[in-house]
Amino acid sequence: MNPFWATCLILSSLLEGTRGRVLYPLPSKEHKHKQPLQTSRPYNIAHRGSNGEIPEETTDAYKRAIEEGADFIETDILATKDGELICFHDVTLDDTTDIANHTEFSDRKRTYQVQGFNVTGFFVVDFTLDELKSLRVRQRYPFRDQQYNGKFSIITFEEYIAIALDANRVVGIYPEIKNPVFINQHVKWPNGERFEDKFIELLQKYGYGGAYMSAKWLKKPVFIQSFAPTSLIYISNKMDSPKILLIDDFSMATQDTNQSYWEITSDSYFEYIREYVVGIGPWKDTIVPPLNNYLTAPSDLVYRAHAHNLQVHPYTYRNENSFLHFDFRQDPYEEYEYWIKTIGVDGLFTDFTGSLHRYQKCASGILR
Secondary structure, eight states: OOOHHHHHHHHHHHHHHHTOOOOOOSSSOSSSSSSSOOOOEEEEEEEOOOOOOOTTTTTHHHHHHHTTHHHHEEEEEEOOTSSOEOOSSSSTTTTOOOOOGGGGGGGEEEEEETTTEEEEEBBBSSSHHHHHHHBBOOOSSSSSSEEEESSSSEEEEHHHHHHHHHHBOOOEEEEESSSHHHHHHHHGGGGGOOHHHHHHHOOOOOOOSSSSSHHHHHHBBBBBSSSSSHHHHHTTTTOOOOOEEEEEOTTTOOTTTOOOOOHSSSSSHHHHHTTTOOOEEEEEEHHOOEEEEEOOOOOSHHHHHHTOOEEEEEEOOOTTTTTSSSGGGTTHHHHHHHHIIIIOOSSSEESOHHHHHHHHHHHHHHHO
8 A cells, every 4th residue: 555545544544433433323313503515525425335344235334334424325226015115236135135044935936037137036026025124134245244144124215314314414315216127017006106206205205306516405415326217317307306327337238228338328318318317327347447457548438428517426446356456456545546536536436435535534634
């Protein structure tokens, strides 16, 4: 590690350690005078919470991310069999819960088509909220801390919102409309409502809304994200909150419109979609493609997005050597430095909220 960063980060860690951790209880606790959202530097977006430390999309992962300085806590929204919205990434439960230990559900395994592929497993849409609450979450990656496996349950969208509102400073939320085509095929709501309608209803119930940087938005910041352009356009006609179009790798077409990566990153498409979104969220390896784990020359994607007045929030930044390209010499702080100062992104989805927060404090000369 660069000696400057090493010294700076040690001092930052020592100062943080003197404060202790603050817990944010549920349900919502009123804080009358909150420190506002920081908007002077790229956003620190806690990808599924601080999931490098604690199993993803759990109450404690989000609390930890807030403690560590996240500007936004990010989540994936799916729907249960009985139409409740939950925070969970995969449409199947197999990889990150203890569903295999629940023999009472052994007959629920199904094969469905998801984004053009046949997938077999235990699907969220085949379980009620009460049934899902009986499961326990586990860490996705075997090389991360396993001590929290089995300690936390799946949480609802409303519980996630309450965690952000409970913070003693303004913390934004960054929910993703996850697999809307699949959800709308398998979950039905009364009166012809769809997944997107239920999502909007809950955001509005808790006072979210307002254009980007408006007074209303700054009070309760939210970015709405999706890989599905039609969902974002549908929501845009009902809610003025800022939206982010997520962009997958070069080989993946959009799940709802079957458009290629190249089409949705063209100048003509940017000119069209900017009427509905404030930015894009691309996989970072499409911005700077690697070759043999070394970075190649950056594409012009960020430059062109900025030319169309679109923000760029790439995903996902992870501290482990298995995810770091060789250029960064096993140092995640050098990766942050490169993406913020050389590439010029406007926000970063990270599994390690604390490390990005420490880097940004050190880079700005603020050790508090």
